[in-house]
Amino acid sequence: MKTVIIEDEKAAVRNLSSLLNEVKPDAEIAAILDSIGSTIEWFGSHPMPDLIFMDIHLADGSAFEIFNHVSITCPIIFTTAYDEYALRAFKVNSIDYLLKPIGKEDIERALAKLGNLQHTAAPDSQPRHNPHQEEELLQLFHSLKKQENYKTHFLIPMKGDKLLPVSVDMILLFYIKDCQVKAVLTDGTEYNFTQTLDELTDCLNPHLFFRANRQYLVSREAIKDIDLWFNSRLSINVRYSGIKEKILVSKARVAEFKEWFSKKQ
Secondary structure: OEEEEEOOOHHHHHHHHHHHHHHOOOOEEEEEEOOHHHHHHHHOOOOOOOEEEEOOEEOOEEHHHHHHOOOOOOOEEEEEOOOOOHHHHOOOOEEEEEEOOOOHHHHHHHHHHHHHHHHHOOOOOOOOOOHHHHHHHHHHHHHHHHHHOOOOEEEEEEOOOEEEEEEHHHEEEEEEEOOEEEEEEOOOOEEEEOOOHHHHHHHOOOOOEEEOOOOEEEEHHHEEEEEEOHHHOEEEEEOOOOOOOOEEEOHHHHHHHHHHHHOOO
């Protein structure tokens, strides 16, 4: 199987080449192209490969520009750090859409899809995604669109008709005190919030904040250490001296908390 890698990051090329060699040793990398221009030029003088791995943001622009100059008929696996192109991707022979960082299992799964498509396709036809794959990509797209809408900044009302801009990475935690939601910043200052803790939980990226219980929504940076507590619960100690009480994670959510804390951001 002849493959072409279209990617402008050298580290990503090394990673992808290594994974491809590990997963499918008989795959031949016919070319590594790092720009729109070099890709158009290469396809003008070489036969179509069996498969293309394509990043979307290249040094000289969007890789979708390539399709305005080259008729690519082979399957494409997009490998990108950007998530907003899923719908557009499967309109140009895409069989999968992998978000960086890419691992071995991602490549195995994508090549398995390719194998299934080749097995079911007619001998003289190019593999195409089936409705199930299209549904998978649609689900991915809607999930990623939701991520794009997560809050990244807040404007906090201040005395004197002023608003204080605060980014979410400046916030250690949110908690309820005397029926009022408060935010604690990394410098130890506290501010009142008008949103409820439920509303904040919905609008913040769950990779960044964890709802420990009804009273606390904490970031990783807020966590100083963790005690094993009674009845298989966890007690979170935070990097803020203003909170004296224990922040308990119930037994039912301990596994979820551990997975969240160790997950890549």
